[in-house]
Amino acid sequence: MKYLLPTLLIFALSFTAYSQNQPxxxxxxxxxxxxxxxxxxxxxIRVDYGQLPHRGLINSVDKLxxxxxxxxxxxxxxxxxxxxxxxxxxxxxxxxxxxxxxxxYVMRRSLIKSAFYEDAPR
Numbered sequence: 629m630k631y632l633l634p635t636l637l638i639f640a641l642s643f644t645a646y647s648q649n650q651p652x653x654x655x656x657x658x659x660x661x662x663x664x665x666x667x668x669x670x671x672x673i674r675v676d677y678g679q680l681p682h683r684g685l686i687n688s689v690d691k692l693x694x695x696x697x698x699x700x701x702x703x704x705x706x707x708x709x710x711x712x713x714x715x716x717x718x719x720x721x722x723x724x725x726x727x728x729x730x731x732x733y734v735m736r737r738s739l740i741k742s743a744f745y746e747d748a749p750r
Contacts, residue, residue, distance in 0.1 A: 653739055654738065654739055654740050655736050655737065655738055655739060656677070656736065656737060656739055657678070657721070657734065657735065657736045658675050658676060658677050658678075658718065658734075658735050658736075659675075659676040659732055659733065659734050659735075660673045660674065660675050660676070660692075660709065660713065660732065660733045660735065661673065661674045661676070661730070661731075661732050661733075662706045662709060662731060663691075665702070669704070670702040670703065670704065671702070671703050671704075671705065671706065671709065672691050672692070672700045672701065672702060672703070673691070673692050673701070673703065673706075673709045673713075674691050674692070675691075675692050692709075706731065706733075710733065713735055716737075717737040717738075718735040718736065718737045719735060719736055719737060720733060720734075720735055721734045721735060721736050722734045
């Protein structure tokens with residue numbers, strides 16, 4: 629009798645246990661699109677991390693924003709935006725054009741931190 633209760637408990641717990649491991653993500657990807665500010669030489673970038681689109685608010689929600697003021701970041705050119713993303717750890721994978729004035733950039737960054745980069749001074 630004293631072995632019956634622990635055996636039943638282990639048997640019951642085996643139904644709730646999840647034994648499969650999730651694959652470890654090593655990289656993440658994003659796509660950026662440059663949007664020129666009307667009447668200004670500055671541009672904003674819209675970043676797609678693979679999130680669901682926001683109906684009706686896609687232009688205002690997906691813009692890259694300043695973490696403090698929450699205002700959209702402004703860049704002098706698409707190369708300035710790419711340099712900013714590179715400073716944030718993103719690496720350019722591919723650039724492609726949908727038409728003559730719409731260029732999009734696919735970028736990636738590693739999710740695994742190297743000991744070399746953690747010890748390096750900034």
